[in-house]
Amino acid sequence: MTAARGGREAAAGPDAVTALPTVAAPLGTGETERGLGVCVLPADAAAKTQGIFPYAADLWAEGLLWAAVLRSPHPHARIVSIDTTHAADMPGVRAVITHADVPGDAMHGRRVADRPVFAHDVVRHHGEPIAAVAADHPDTARLAAAAIIVEYEVLEPVTDPEKAFAAPPLHPDGNLIRHIPLRFGDPAATGEVVVEGVYRIGRQDPAPVGAEAGLAVPRPDGGVELYVASTDPHTDRDLAAACFGLETDRVKVVVTGVPGAMADREDPGFQLPLGLLALKTGHPVKLVATREESFLGHAHRHPALLRYRHHADAEGRLVKVEAQLLLDAGAYADASSDALAAAVAFAAGPYVVPHVFVEGWAVRTNNPPSGHVRGEGAMQVCAAYEGQMDKLAAKLGLDPAELRMRNVMATGDLLPTGQTVTCPAPVGELLKAVRDAELPPLPSADDETEWLLPGGLEGAGEPGAVRRGVGYALGMVHMLGAEGHDEVSTATVRVQNGTATVICSAVETGQGFATLARQIVQEVLGVDEVAVLPADTDQPPAGPSARGRHTWVSGGAVERAAKMVRTQLLQPLAAKFGMSVELLTIADGKITSYDGVLSTTVAETLHGKELWATAQCRPHPTEKLDENGQGDAFVGLAFAAIRAVVDVDIELGTIRVVDMAVAQDVGRVLNPRQVAARIEAGVTQGVGMALTEDLRTARGVVKRPSLTGYALPTALDAPRVRIVKLVEERDVVAPFGAKAVSAAPVVVSPAAVAAAVRAATGRPVGRLPIRPQTAVARQV
Template sequence: MASPNGSMSSPNGTPTKITQGSHTKGGIGESTLRPDGTLKVTGEFAYSSDMWHEDMLWGQILRSTVAHAEIVSIDTSEALATPGVHAVLTYDDLPTDVKNYGLEIQDTPVLAHGKVRHHGEPVAIVAADHPETARRAAAKIKVDYRELPVITDEASATAPDAILVHEGRDDHHAGHVPHPNIVHRQPIVRGDVEEARKRADVIVEGEYTFGMQDQAFLGPESGLAVPEEDGGVHLYIATQWLHSDLRQIAPVLGLPEDKVRMTLSGVGGAFGGREDLSMQIHACLLALRTGKPVKIVYNRFESFFGHVHRHPAKLHYEHGATKDGKLTHMKCRIVLDGGAYASASPAVVGNASSLSVGPYVIDDVDIEAIALYTNNPPCGAMRGFGAVQACFAYEAQMDRLAKKLGMDPVEFRQLNAMEQGTIMPTGQPVDSPAPVAELLRRVKAMPMPPERQWESSEGADVRELPGGLSNTTHGEGVVRGVGYAVGIKNVGFSEGFDDYSTAKVRMEVVGGEPVVTVHTAMAEVGQGGVTVHAQIARTELGVAQVTINPADTRVGSAGSTSASRQTYVTGGAVKNACELVREKVLEAGRRKFGSYHPAWATAELLLEGGKVVTDGGEVLADLADVLGEDAVEIEEEWRHRPTEPFDLRTGQGNGHVQYSFAAHRAVVEVDTELGLVKVIELACAQDVGKALNPLSVLGQIQGGTVQGLGVAVMEEIIVDPKTAKVKNPSFTDYLIPTILDTPTIPVDVLELADDHAPYGLRGVGEAPTLSSTPAVLAAIRNATGLELNRTPVRPEHLTGTSLSEA
């Protein structure tokens, strides 16, 4: 059964057999500790904001104070005249004709030109010998704006006379959208919804609103650009994808990619917010202009403007079901606000649409998802990537249907749960375990926490009450609620993207002992890849001593640390490279010792504990003797099975690599008079395929769960609908869960191997972010009887204040 620290089990599935190096300490399946863990908790870890260079300058960005305006003029003379200032750059100072960048659509200007499209857009940059000098100089830049009407929602974006956020669009999505202010549209049509509706005994419809969430990483955007003697630049940066940054940076600088060197620096969290560029190009421009190293560190206010956020969404859903509880059809429309620039919006639309049904069997669907261009803050990648918003809506619909049918909400979900072999709405078969019903059974079976525990223990502990340490309730009006939810998330990049990773593995003898070095460009953002890669090398090569080289662009791309893909794809690349190294080592052994023992030619040979052994355990040679003074090094790419784009008319296509599933049970206590919520417990059951590092798996599940809790009850960037200005760009007003808000999170981990994945693993980090939010909302509904169709839930929503008044 589950425990607060988690449990592992493999029902109805065969654990993946791992033989090579399986007895080497610190290999696959062990809870090895992170090499950076102690440094981080003691404050000794070097983050990118801690970097320093002799004779370093400081960069500062001037940002727009309005959301939509023509730039009439920019006067930098007073800033340039400030003592200590070395450079002030605007759009006109950019060195090449390439002045825009972007992940997929290059629509984001390095510095604003002609007009600004959102509050906080970069307009000018300054380099000075002290950070305060740079800030004062930036404040002296005079920008004359002529304000324009703002586009803030679908009505204003698609009106016949709507101002275009981007004039003259020529990107590859422009031809299939009904309006230029729509970034991307993805319909999915399967079966016949109108005919299926006739079979429904009950139909429920719902309108849902999902607020704008911030990634809220604790380490602000920062980096150091150092000019080099050959005219290039070396950028030390906290990012999620070194090679994607490189692809966007080099053309703007007018440099070949081999003259833009990039090294990963300490990353203080990411969650999607570092997929897009922030200060990378600005630091490089200033360094090349001044000939000096330039460091830029955002303060928290800047950080809220300096990266994309999670798309807020409006979702309309209709479901039908027969009186015995079988789903008949689903129709939905999802409108995502992408803000001023495209970022990852097209891919988020693809995810939201293709996963909008949830982990259920529905043969007849009519789905439409769009993302808008508006003058709101740009939105892009965040943990869960489009599936989070959809899960909030479809899980609320499941509860409404169950209630209308008089059925238990868990049993209703289990009755309609998908399984291996289910056909997705896109026509893609699910060809690996999909234990949705089992996850629900397990999470429901977990022991319930004690009721009114502040009364059951000696002495009332205010921390157990809604309101916590603020002591705003004493339990008179507290009601308990229980809610359930389950979600489905894709793993890896989708829709035909060439998703691959590269790993370089070297084995040699140092000091008489075999040593393995692993080098990838994987961004370690806290997910634990530095641990897993060493575990893979120990397992595949049977060598205890493994060194992980710093990530940089001297090795091929590892892709982005996002989409729950790194353990799958870069882990797969490390495994593949290790296998090739092993083959070369064994071949060297055969050439050197094969004539002395027939097992070299006839037996299954393994590397174990620094030795070559047969499958029967007979030691044939020490690896040090096999290698001698030679080193074996392999750099190898690895790709998972291909995907394909969704049809732009029907949405059909095998667009995803793998699916992951998690279920939650939320237990809340609500003071219905004061509108205060205390989440007591968020129990989770999740299938991870294979837990390569069980401790890290539990950490990812619990971390994702807490992020879902945040958007359920507290996290939302508030944008003024009249001015499109952000009203709460600070941790004073944008609240995130602390340890005092975090409930008990017991976890039950299943390991049902996916035969298509390395070691049978399944991406872990995102799925729990999906189902925790609707589970909390379901529990609050259960406690209060209120409909609650938006996130986050605020006190005024629980005490009778209308949403319009709130």
């Protein structure tokens, strides 16, 4: 990690801040560190590790009622009647609500309002909410929900996305959610070598360990406050207010502790019944999802069927990529349009390809809904185009790393969308770093105790049947919302009595924004004590916590606000000494002038003053992909290269990922420990996608929605993650030059694991997660 630090001073961006600490502290001594580029500890680290950090499930209000939601057992059915009388008559039940009790808009949705709060005529997926109950005990609420009599006319579910095109419409909006054709270059171009492949990607679930929970408290003015683990409080508030039939100022969303966040925190089907019940009963209402509800309720990663044809010349240079991408959006649109745009735009990967022709579709089915999960769209195609690169390398007899090296993209190259890659794109450097990294040693034959075999400590693994494989993958992902989304964030910085406060509704989901905000203010103002206030909708909007937005836009807004406060702080001093503000520096809590004549402390200067500033950060606008899939749709791109080393028991098909060597393009390291933690988390999620995480369905019905049935990686499954290189080439348009780090490892690691399993078994591996039967060596 230290190898890449050299470029920091050389490549100062326009927003370059004052002096940087020259030596980063070793990991583990974060307490006294402050400012950017060092390992500042998160303020809530101790509480989280001790288990005393309050999450939404820990909330309590005097006299609260408990809610339960009735969900559909069928993936597709017509609702003939709903009879709530038995449930409403049960002792302890205070309210039973259905679609008839929604006072405002019946439909909602983040992009397209196509989703009912409660299903009323048709049920479109297993687990769709139909009614909700508030009662004085959670068991009473569940029993009452179960006592609601719903008469269904079961309909044939459409579960194969390929059949969705011809199937009768499942929704008034039709079954085709979006179609993007991409035409780039000459359709007649052909290469000397052609490889084809079909790739299938399973349904990964966010599977949060902290399941959904929330509390709704009615207000005396007829409004309601929602205490939920929201990641986009303002959008959630607007959705809720529309459904409740209230003005937006009557609804307040207060963000509680968020135990990690992806699509699982974006399920309005959870927040809306909660608020409606509180409004109806006039009591606080709490809802804590069971594990099963959690799996059924929130959105998942888009399952995908990807068909590819790659053309290359005899030297292995790519000539043309043709692809058909089909994403299963599930029952409702949600973020499918965004996922499809990413899938189509990155369909060829971080490679120079002169001719690219892609047809992408996102279609509606009766499968569980798909939505935002880190690296949506980009992850699915990465597994496919990297599979194609392996195939091409095998056909040409080239080393897979060498073939990739001949095709890597660099700054100035074109994406197939016609957009020029203006940000740093050190793809070749990343690949070289992982290729040259030392391989983990092979276990010695006589030392079995040291060797954790596939299958685990007490498993059936036999050293003689284990083969080791090494595989490479490169990938890319965009940062911030694409295609014209207004990616704006607002932050306020206040300084009083030597303490700074950051007020910004950017939600700390574990991604480290609160720590980063503290670091920025420490850096700019030289103040040690910085508090980041909890987020709620009384603050100005900051947008969703996704796609690495907050490092960029909210971090940028905090920096601007802090700089405005700095000017207010230094202006009187500068005027007094007859010099401009630029000649004063703040470091270690001291203000000094360029010539050393003036030297005072920040605390002294601040004495008796209260300084406020609010600023916004809005990156340059983007445009929607046109009818040929062309357009400058993305603000920024991040790249990663991963080399996976796996051990496969080729008789049982059990796989253990031994080592993941990661090289990533991070722009600039703002907090080394946090960067390392985010990469490790991303790689682990990617390993889960590659090996075990698949929410299986049978004709639209979710099978085994539990953490026993849905196998997350455990500590024994998580590989050793080695960060071999962090390339710090500043992205000049990004605040601090930093790129978001969380998504790229999730995008690339499944493809890397698949490549390594290919190398170990000689099997094609076209399906993720990799099933054991496809990882056994072919029978002779």
